[in-house]
Structure formats: structure tokens, C-alpha cells
Amino acid sequence: MAAVVVTCNRPAQLRATVEALLAAPLDRICIVDNGACGDAPDGTAAWLAGLHDPRLVLLSPPRNLGGAGGFALGLAELEARADPDWIVVMDDDARPAPGAIARFRAAPPAGWDAVAAAVRDPAGRIAEMNRPARNPFASLRRFAATLVRGRPAFHLTDADYLAETPTEIDIASFVGLFLSRRARQMGGLPDARLFIYGDDVLHSLHMRALGLRIGFDPRIRFEHDCRTLQGSAWIYRPLWKAYYHHRNLLQVFRAAAGRWLFGPVALVRLARWALRARHYRGPERKVYLRLLSLAVLDGVRGHLGRPHEEVLALAASARRPVPPQASARGAPKTAAQEDAA
Numbered sequence: 001m002a003a004v005v006v007t008c009n010r011p012a013q014l015r016a017t018v019e020a021l022l023a024a025p026l027d028r029i030c031i032v033d034n035g036a037c038g039d040a041p042d043g044t045a046a047w048l049a050g051l052h053d054p055r056l057v058l059l060s061p062p063r064n065l066g067g068a069g070g071f072a073l074g075l076a077e078l079e080a081r082a083d084p085d086w087i088v089v090m091d092d093d094a095r096p097a098p099g100a101i102a103r104f105r106a107a108p109p110a111g112w113d114a115v116a117a118a119v120r121d122p123a124g125r126i127a128e129m130n131r132p133a134r135n136p137f138a139s140l141r142r143f144a145a146t147l148v149r150g151r152p153a154f155h156l157t158d159a160d161y162l163a164e165t166p167t168e169i170d171i172a173s174f175v176g177l178f179l180s181r182r183a184r185q186m187g188g189l190p191d192a193r194l195f196i197y198g199d200d201v202l203h204s205l206h207m208r209a210l211g212l213r214i215g216f217d218p219r220i221r222f223e224h225d226c227r228t229l230q231g232s233a234w235i236y237r238p239l240w241k242a243y244y245h246h247r248n249l250l251q252v253f254r255a256a257a258g259r260w261l262f263g264p265v266a267l268v269r270l271a272r273w274a275l276r277a278r279h280y281r282g283p284e285r286k287v288y289l290r291l292l293s294l295a296v297l298d299g300v301r302g303h304l305g306r307p308h309e310e311v312l313a314l315a316a317s318a319r320r321p322v323p324p325q326a327s328a329r330g331a332p333k334t335a336a337q338e339d340a341a
Contacts, residue, residue, distance in 0.1 A: 001105050002028035002084040006070030007092035009035035011042045011227060013211030017095040017215055022053060029055050029079050032070040036060035064308065066195030067091065071174060075189055087179050090222065094175040096120070097221035104178060104220050109166050112215035113183040115327035116169060116208060117176030117222040118161050121278065127224045131155050132216045133171040135205065137257045156216060166210060168217035170208050174200040176222035179235075186210050193304035196241065205255045236288075240315035243291040251298030270296060287317055 003026050008016045014031075015160060021029050034060040036045045048058050059073060070091055078087055086108065088101070100117065109115055119130035136146040136154040145153035174190075177200070187207040190199045204214060230240050249269065254262045274290055280288050298306060 001026055001101070002033065002078050002082060002087045003101075004030045004032065004071060004078065004087060004089045006032045006074065007035065007044065008064065008070075009042050010092050011044045013048065014044060015047065016225075017092055017172050018186075020053075020098075021101075023098075023278075026055060026101060026259075028057055028078055028082050028256060029053075030057040030059065030074040032059045032065070032074045033060065034061065034064045034066070034070055040313055046070070058302065065192060066242065066308070067174070068190050068194040068196065068199035069192035070193040071199065071227065072189040075179075077186065079184065083181065085181055088117075088324040089174045089177050089179065090232075091175055091224070091226075093226055094222055094224040096176065097223055100220050100222065108178075109217050110167060111214055113180050113186075113212040114172065114204075114214045115166065115178040115220070116172035116214065116216045117220040118176070118216070119173070119175050119216040119224050122223060122225050123177035126158065127175075127226065128192050129226065130175050130222075130224055132167075132169040132173075135170040135208070135229075135256050137261060138170065140187065144146070159214065161218045163218050166217040168215045169204075169214050171201050171204045172214055172216070174203075175224050176219075176220070183207055183212055186212060190305070194251070194256075195244050195249050196248075196306060197245045198252050201252050202248075202255055205252075207237075209255075212285045230256060232333040236316055238315065239287060239291065240311050242288055243295045243315070246292055247299040248293035250296070251302070251304075254272075254302075266300070283317065286340040287315060290314060 003021050003024075005014070005017055005021070010134070018029070018031065031048060033044055035042055045058070045060060048056065057077060059077060061069070061073060068320075075087060075089070078084060086104075090098075096117070104115070116132050119127040120128050121283070133155045134142065136142055142154055145303065155295075156169065157168065165270075187210060190203045194202070198290075207214060217337060236245065250266055253265045257265050276293075277285050277289050291311075294306075294314070298304070
């Protein structure tokens with residue numbers, strides 16, 4: 001059994017995760033350090049090299065591959081080195097709860113090709129961004145329920161987190177997702193071109209399209225100390241993330257909704273995304289709209305090869321962030337929370 005962790009310039013979070021993994025019964029622990037290629041090393045590589053644990057596999061790509069590329073690289077490396085029965089993947093700010101890996105290894109849930117853990121935040125609340133889901137377009141009944149109820153119609157409920165048996169799902173995040181050998185052989189690697197956002201959703205949908213079964217097991221717990229969604233609402237920080245979020249969501253809509261519903265769904269979302277420009281001021285508003293336009297163009301065409309440096313350069317033209325405008329209705333949802341549906 002092995003684990004893959006992708007990190008980029010978050011040494012404190014990574015140390016907590018690596019310490020949790022070293023305390024677990026794992027045969028290999030692969031760390032992909034995207035931050036090692038930066039101009040200002042954060043000390044992660046030196047700290048990892050000083051651990052001297054034979055289970056550690058340390059990878060430092062020559063350029064930042066993003067989360068998607070990092071997971072693809074780490075999974076491929078473990079396949080070549082050890083071909084484990086199971087590989088569990090996670091971000092650097094996520095880690096298994098004490099005993100979670102031991103419990104899974106002692107008795108992997110039977111009948112599943114991939115298993116998603118129950119992810120909570122440090123306070124014990126359900127991590128909304130990691131709440132598993134079913135494809136809302138998979139049946140007419142579920143689609144109709146989604147139109148009426150929205151997100152709750154196709155995401156797992158709080159009661160599912162209290163169950164004693166796994167539940168079948170279509171969508172899982174790359175935080176505490178256990179991939180069997182069969183899932184890896186049939187499903188292949190995540191699409192490294194996505195860089196960040198949506199790689200886990202698309203990979204889950206791809207596995208389901210191949211007939212693989214994904215189960216959510218509430219008895220296996222992970223913690224996600226994610227702070228990305230804190231702070232100002234509707235605002236991407238850093239701004240370049242807006243490009244990947246919107247471009248990759250279009251790929252998700254195409255995969256989930258299919259050919260005929262993709263257009264209407266995309267048009268509805270595009271209207272929402274354009275309205276978010278009002279929450280930016282000064283040069284940031286113009287840059288956000290340019291990033292959005294480029295994301296939509298690339299997303300509709302399925303063009304995923306735009307260099308990251310080009311996206312960074314475009315976002316850098318807004319050098320002086322201005323505080324977002326306050327909403328008259330109070331604090332609205334963050335962009336990522338809104339698009340979780």
C-alpha cells in the first residue's frame with residue numbers, strides 16, 4: 001500500500017502530512033514537490049532529504065506541474081517502482097486520521113475499485129469541497145431533482161457520513177481517494193494538462209464511464225486543513241487560478257452532461273461567471289474578464305495546452321489587488337463553493 005502527496009511551497013502543512021503518513025502502515029510514500037523548481041526554495045527538499053526513511057520517494061519536477069501533473073507523476077512513479085495493490089492520494093494540507101490507513105489496510109471494503117474517505121476539517125465538520133457526489137445528469141429523476149433542489153440533490157448527505165457501510169458515488173476528490181490496481185490499470189492517470197481544478201472530478205467520471213465502482217466509506221476518515229476558501233467572497237487569489245477553474249469546469253460539464261446538455265449548462269454558468277466581474281475593482285476587473293474569456297475559448301475548444309507561464313503573465317498585469325466590493329446582502333458564497341454544484 002502506498003500514498004502520493006503533491007506539495008508546492010507549504011512546508012508547515014506538508015510536514016504535518018508526512019508525519020501522519022510515516023506513522024501509518026504504508027510501504028511507499030511518494031512526495032511530489034512542485035515548489036522545488038521555484039526561485040526561492042522553502043526548505044522542503046532539504047527537510048525531506050533529512051528524514052532518511054526508506055519508504056519515501058521524493059520527486060522534484062523541473063517545472064511546476066500543478067496538482068494534476070503532480071498526481072499523474074507520482075502515480076506513474078509508484079507504478080514503475082512497486083505496483084501497489086492500493087495507492088491513496090492527497091494534497092499537502094490533507095492527511096489521514098490516526099488509524100485510518102491501518103483500518104483500510106486490514107480490511108479494504110470489498111467490491112470497490114476505488115474508495116473515497118470521509119473528509120472533515122480540523123474542527124470535525126464535513127469538508128464541503130470534498131463531499132462526494134453522484135452525477136446529476138446520470139438519470140432524468142436526479143436531473144429534475146437537481147433543478148429543484150440544487151446541490152443537495154446529488155451530493156451525499158450528512159447522514160451518509162454516519163453510515164456503517166460504503167455508498168456508491170460517481171465523483172470523489174483527490175483527498176483520501178484510494179485507487180486499486182484495477183482502477184489504475186483501466187482508468188490510467190489523471191490528465192496532467194488540467195494543472196489544477198477538476199482533475200479529480202474528471203478522473204472519477206472517467207472511471208465510472210469505464211464501469212469501475214467508486215465507494216464512499218464513512219469509516220475511513222481524513223482531515224483537510226484547507227484555507228483556500230477563506231477570505232473575500234467571489235475572488236480568486238491568486239487571480240491566475242480563475243483561468244484554470246473556469247476552463248476545467250467546462251470540461252467537467254461536458255463529461256457529466258454529455259453532448260446535448262453541455263451547451264445550455266455552459267451558457268447558464270457563463271452568465272454567472274461574467275457577473276462576478278463586479279466584485280473586482282480597477283485593473284483586476286479587466287484582467288479577470290480577460291482570463292475568463294480565454295478560459296471559455298480554450299474550454300469550449302478543449303484546448304488544455306496553454307503554457308502556465310502565459311497564464312501567469314496575463315494575471316500579473318493586475319499588480320495591485322483592490323479589496324472586493326461588499327455585498328449588500330452580506331457575505332456571498334466563494335466562487336469555488338458556488339461552482340461545487
